Amino acid sequence: VRDQIRQYINAQNSEEIVFTSGTTDSINIVASGYLESVSENENIVVSELEHHSNYLPWKRLSSITDCELRIARCNEQGILDESTLLSHIDKNTKIIAITGASNVSGDLQPLENVITYAHSFNCPVLIDAAQLIVHQNIDVQKLDCDYLVFSSHKLGGPTGCGILYGKTRCLQELSPGKFGGGMIQQLNSGKTKDVWAPIPNKFEAGTLPLTEVIGLGATLEYLNNLDMIGLRQHEADLANCLLEGLGKLEELHVVGNNLNSQHLPIASFTTEVCSSYDIGLLLAANNIAVRTGSLCAQPLINRIKTDGFTRISLGFYNTEQELKTLFSTLEKVLLKFRRA
Numbered sequence: 001v002r003d004q005i006r007q008y009i010n011a012q013n014s015e016e017i018v019f020t021s022g023t024t025d026s027i028n029i030v031a032s033g034y035l036e037s038v039s040e041n042e043n044i045v046v047s048e049l050e051h052h053s054n055y056l057p058w059k060r061l062s063s064i065t066d067c068e069l070r071i072a073r074c075n076e077q078g079i080l081d082e083s084t085l086l087s088h089i090d091k092n093t094k095i096i097a098i099t100g101a102s103n104v105s106g107d108l109q110p111l112e113n114v115i116t117y118a119h120s121f122n123c124p125v126l127i128d129a130a131q132l133i134v135h136q137n138i139d140v141q142k143l144d145c146d147y148l149v150f151s152s153h154k155l156g157g158p159t160g161c162g163i164l165y166g167k168t169r170c171l172q173e174l175s176p177g178k179f180g181g182g183m184i185q186q187l188n189s190g191k192t193k194d195v196w197a198p199i200p201n202k203f204e205a206g207t208l209p210l211t212e213v214i215g216l217g218a219t220l221e222y223l224n225n226l227d228m229i230g231l232r233q234h235e236a237d238l239a240n241c242l243l244e245g246l247g248k249l250e251e252l253h254v255v256g257n258n259l260n261s262q263h264l265p266i267a268s269f270t271t272e273v274c275s276s277y278d279i280g281l282l283l284a285a286n287n288i289a290v291r292t293g294s295l296c297a298q299p300l301i302n303r304i305k306t307d308g309f310t311r312i313s314l315g316f317y318n319t320e321q322e323l324k325t326l327f328s329t330l331e332k333v334l335l336k337f338r339r340a
């Protein structure tokens with residue numbers, strides 16, 4: 001399965017693939033790995049577009065080590081401007097950790113430019129690909145990211161399993177954050193330093209979620225047998241249809257860059273008409289499942305000044321007909337509240 005993952009993201013070798021319990025675990029492993037090497041005069045860059053999973057581990061690292069946590073601001077539509085993001089990176093940036101695509105707006109980030117710029121300062125880049133991996137083919141060598149993390153279940157695989165990809169040199173230099181069986185080569189007595197197992201085992205303390213890992217392998221086999229080119233086009237058509245349809249509903253404010261031609265089929269909106277929770281409940285009563293609330297994105301909630309988002313997140317199995325049903329149902333829901 002390790003080699004299947006290597007092929008799926010085109011890593012150079014399978015030692016660069018670490019099994020974890022999910023995206024959150026993967027990011028915590030990397031952040032903990034910096035505990036002993038980051039200093040007070042260094043900084044870490046994240047953005048307000050991050051899921052809490054790619055925010056809190058860095059916040060904790062900053063509070064323990066006193067290094068600076070730099071948070072690139074979005075504007076009030078939830079758009080992160082590339083130059084704003086780049087302006088936070090300098091020679092003292094220890095790592096930049098950004099999402100490949102926002103789990104709220106579906107906006108894609110300019111990863112190539114960020115990576116090239118960060119590398120000009122020898123700064124590694126971690127990509128949170130929890131959303132991106134579902135909707136785009138990722139080639140880590142072409143992208144040249146230093147770390148990439150994602151969860152099995154977003155791809156349709158089992159829960160409790162995820163991946164931390166790291167370039168060989170990065171993983172070799174990173175300290176382990178979890179300790180136990182399987183991650184040690186030589187355990188020494190007293191204060192003599194222990195010798196960690198070679199990568200990837202150095203980061204895989206304890207029994208791995210073997211059943212889930214095998215399930216992830218089966219998931220990749222299933223995905224590899226699909227017509228991915230056709231399905232990506234279908235997703236792009238769904239994304240256009242989604243943004244166009246939401247744009248026609250006057251009371252809704254779509255979050256993020258809804259004019260972007262390369263949008264993922266994910267979009268969230270806010271509205272003054274009623275709470276996101278009410279919309280979610282009424283859509284659910286019509287067999288339409290959406291996510292509502294903070295979506296684990298409180299930095300963005302605070303920037304946009306809303307109490308909750310309603311998110312429509314589509315997969316390649318969805319259809320334009322289903323979107324039509326969503327829009328007509330949404331219209332009825334909004335009408336109900338307008339009358340109330």
Ligand SMILES: Cc1ncc(COP(=O)(O)O)c(C=O)c1O
Pocket residue numbers: 022023024025051053054099101102103128129130131151
């Ligand atoms: C962008 C992003 N990052 C991180 C996560 C956390 O993933 P997990 O809960 O599988 O660790 C999610 C989950 O929704 C996400 O969308």
